[in-house]
Amino acid sequence: MPAIFTKLRKVEPVYQFVYAVFLNICKILLVADILITSWIVLARYITVIPAPNWGEELILTLMAYMAVLSASLAIKRNAHIRMTSFDRYLPKKLLFTLDLLSDIAVLILAVIMLTIGWKYAANIGSKGTYISMPWLSKFWYYFPIPLAGIAMIFFELERIVIDVEKFYGGKEDAI
Secondary structure, eight states: OOTHHHHHGGGHHHHHHHHHHHHHHHHHHHHHHHHHHHHHHHHHHOTTSOOOTTHHHHHHHHHHHHHHHHHHHHHHHTOSOOOOTTTTTSOHHHHHHHHHHHHHHHHHHHHHHHHHHHHHHHHHHHHOBOSSOTTSBTHHHHTHHHHHHHHHHHHHHHHHHHHHHHHTTOOTTOO
16 A cells, blocks of 8 residues: 555544534534524514514525535535445445545535635625625625535545545545
């Protein structure tokens, strides 16, 4: 097995740190989402609690962040849905090659998400504002896509290294 994989394993703490950062961002967004939703629901039934007019738009924005960021976290854990019906019948090398091919395809998608998503956020997003929050740019509404693209690129590079190492006979989830 090539010695490069030993060197690449030393980067594992960086991957773990980035994963922890994105995971904690998702946790904070979920707590904020729950609190704002609870506030809105309570305000509907308890008249002394003022209902925020910006709540529903903010909830949808936070959900968009959580959806795409949590999907990028699933890449790190290799937890995305996949068809494995024929895996036991395929030769190991072919299976590793197919895993590598699918990871390269997802990496291409991540680069597209980053580039096109950034164009949308910077161009369309900067021209509009939230209806209930006219002081806040719609940039933040489109920004989850390029942000998730960055996370996906980062985690897909790790998956590709793992796939190549498995191809050469390394550990199953080495990094």
